[in-house]
Amino acid sequence: LFRSDRFTRFRNTMQELNCRFPETSTELLLGVACLNSIDSFSNFDKDKILRMTRLYPDDFDELGIEALSCELDTFIINVHDDERFSDLKRIGELSRKLLQTKKHMSFPHLNMLLKLALILPV
Numbered sequence: 001l002f003r004s005d006r007f008t009r010f011r012n013t014m015q016e017l018n019c020r021f022p023e024t025s026t027e028l029l030l031g032v033a034c035l036n037s038i039d040s041f042s043n044f045d046k047d048k049i050l051r052m053t054r055l056y057p058d059d060f061d062e063l064g065i066e067a068l069s070c071e072l073d074t075f076i077i078n079v080h081d082d083e084r085f086s087d088l089k090r091i092g093e094l095s096r097k098l099l100q101t102k103k104h105m106s107f108p109h110l111n112m113l114l115k116l117a118l119i120l121p122v
Helices: 002-020 023-033 046-055 062-080 091-100 108-119
Strands: none
Touching (some): 046 062, 046 108, 062 108
C-alpha cells in the first residue's frame, strides 16, 4: 500500500508539472540542468544539451549542431577537473566563467547556446 501511494503521488506530481510547463520549457530546463558544475559536472548529458538546439532552429543548423556536439566532447574533458568551474551555482555563472577564462573562444557554439538559454524565451 505504501509503494502504490508513493507512486500515485509521484504520478500526480509529474502530471501537474506537465500541465504547468510546456514541453519546450521542460527541454530547456533539462538541458540547462546538464550543464550544472556540481560534482564535477556529474549531470552532464550531451544528448539532452543537444536537444536544446531544437528550441533555437534559426541559430543552429545541422552543421552548428555537429560543431556543438564536438565542442561538448572537448568541453567536459576540459572543465571536469578545472577548479575554476567547480563551484558554479547558475548557468549565468558558467557563461561568465567561460568569458573570464577565454574558453568561450574554444567553445563558441556552447557559448551561443548558453546565451540563448539565458536571454531568449522559447
